[in-house]
Amino acid sequence: MTAITAASRLTRLRNLAVTGLVTTGAAAAALTLTPATAHAAETPKAAPAIASKAADPAGAKGAANNLDGWIKQSLTIMKAKGIPGTYEGLHRNIMRESSGNPNAQNNYDVNAKNGTPSKGLLQVIDPTFKAFHVAGTANSSTDPVANITAAANYAAHRYGSIDNVNSAY
Known part of the structure; x- marks a missing residue:
């Protein structure tokens, strides 16, 4: 009877060890796959909803004044201007x-140290914003729609599409 109890305990211990490894592995994979944003951007204040001052050339009026709405407004402008990219x-x-x-x-990277910090939703530096600004959007790198659209325009010229960008660009 002692051998059965010991074997039973050993089996139970193995099952717990495997369960622990699977759980730990899943947590490690989740941490590995989670984008690292701790050093990507300084966020001095909570992000209030900012109204985009972008023009609405293609009928995105009524889009929500939040991230979803800004992306949708940018996609409308991008489509009208032939700039590739998807919501995802x-x-x-x-x-x-x-x-x-x-x-x-971002007040920490080489751009910031050189006096041109990355700003906004897609962390664009002012010279890049000016070079890839899209007509019909606000002339401000911190305007959400203008920032998204200029960054997507830059990514289209450099990488073919914002969809092809999977790391800092």
Whole structure:
């Protein structure tokens, strides 16, 4: 009877060990797959909903004044201007770059040290914003729609589409 009890305990212990490894492995994979945003952008204040000052050339009026609405407004402008990109590609990059905070500003990287910090939802520096600004959007790198659209325009020229960007760009 003692041998059965010992064997039973050993089996139970093995099952617990395997369960623990699976759980730990899943947690490690989740941490590995989670975008690192801790150093990507400084967020000095909570992100208030900011009204986009972008023009509405293609009928995106009525879009919500939040991340979803800004992405949809940008996609409307991008489509009208022939700039490739999808909602998923924009959203994925925004979440990695700023966690959806339109006021995010990186004050730590080489750009910031050179006096041109990355700003906004897609962390665009002012020279890049000026070079890839899209007519019909606000002339401000911190305007959510203008920031998204200029960054997507830059990514289209450099990588073919914002959808092809999977890391800092």
